[in-house]
Amino acid sequence: MDSLLNLLNKSSEFLTAKGVPQARLDAELIFAHTLNCKRLDLYLQFERPITPSEADLLRPLIVRRSKREPLQYILSSTEFFGLTLKCDSRGLIPRPETEELVEHLVESYKSDSPSEILDLGTGSGCLGLALAKAFPEAKVTLVDQSADALKLAEENANSNGLSERTIMIQSDWLSMLHGKKFDLIVSNPPYLTEAEWESAEPEVSDHEPKAALVGGGDDGGDDLRRIITEAPDFLNAGGMLGMETGINQHSSLKETASVTGLSDFRSENDLSGRPRFVFARR
Numbered sequence: 001m002d003s004l005l006n007l008l009n010k011s012s013e014f015l016t017a018k019g020v021p022q023a024r025l026d027a028e029l030i031f032a033h034t035l036n037c038k039r040l041d042l043y044l045q046f047e048r049p050i051t052p053s054e055a056d057l058l059r060p061l062i063v064r065r066s067k068r069e070p071l072q073y074i075l076s077s078t079e080f081f082g083l084t085l086k087c088d089s090r091g092l093i094p095r096p097e098t099e100e101l102v103e104h105l106v107e108s109y110k111s112d113s114p115s116e117i118l119d120l121g122t123g124s125g126c127l128g129l130a131l132a133k134a135f136p137e138a139k140v141t142l143v144d145q146s147a148d149a150l151k152l153a154e155e156n157a158n159s160n161g162l163s164e165r166t167i168m169i170q171s172d173w174l175s176m177l178h179g180k181k182f183d184l185i186v187s188n189p190p191y192l193t194e195a196e197w198e199s200a201e202p203e204v205s206d207h208e209p210k211a212a213l214v215g216g217g218d219d220g221g222d223d224l225r226r227i228i229t230e231a232p233d234f235l236n237a238g239g240m241l242g243m244e245t246g247i248n249q250h251s252s253l254k255e256t257a258s259v260t261g262l263s264d265f266r267s268e269n270d271l272s273g274r275p276r277f278v279f280a281r282r
């Protein structure tokens, strides 16, 4: 039987050889998850033997990571805005920059708060569920065209105790929402170009749902523009639209917003200084 340290070293060397970034850290996180302890607790038991049945649990997860499957899919969950969200290939993995979008929105509602919130293309549910947490009085509608993604969002609403204030609707953007009005519409739609998707890390291009990543049009911005065009009919007066975007789309989005009658167009950078979020009001 290998000791924990021996098997960890072998696993991390194997992952390094397969080109996995942060191989040691990922191996440690897979070990901690499988052995049901905190990562740092591994260091207290380096000499202990790994039993054959533990090795049988560890091996397939290390092999999955060696094929560049994202760690979050292997561990089946991630943290987002203080929520623990189930993660699998039904939805995009919630990303830190999307948390920044939530923070910008929370900042925008200092004195009042939105009562009716819509998350378009919700995937795992991360945006809408984080806003349900941030605005405890709000009702949140989670929309996706993928029934599988909506199921994932529903599971996440349930596991985070947010099911009472959330509803799921299967819809291609706003097409099934006639007559409904919201105070806040948010979206992290697909906005990559085909070329950007092709040059993405294998974790993204080989494992995450392509439909959640690649937007239409030369710049990947067709879905963003469609939402800006259609959103005004679904916003209450003064209601806000907030979206995550790619880095090259803001001038086109600003123009679309001015044509569709949205006002107060605002562009915000992410923490690395790139323009990644847009906001506008009806």
Ligand code: GLN
Binding pocket: 095, 188, 189, 190, 191, 192, 200, 204, 212, 213, 214
């Ligand atoms: N930020 C994501 C990525 O680069 C893209 C997310 C999206 O298209 N909505 O992988």
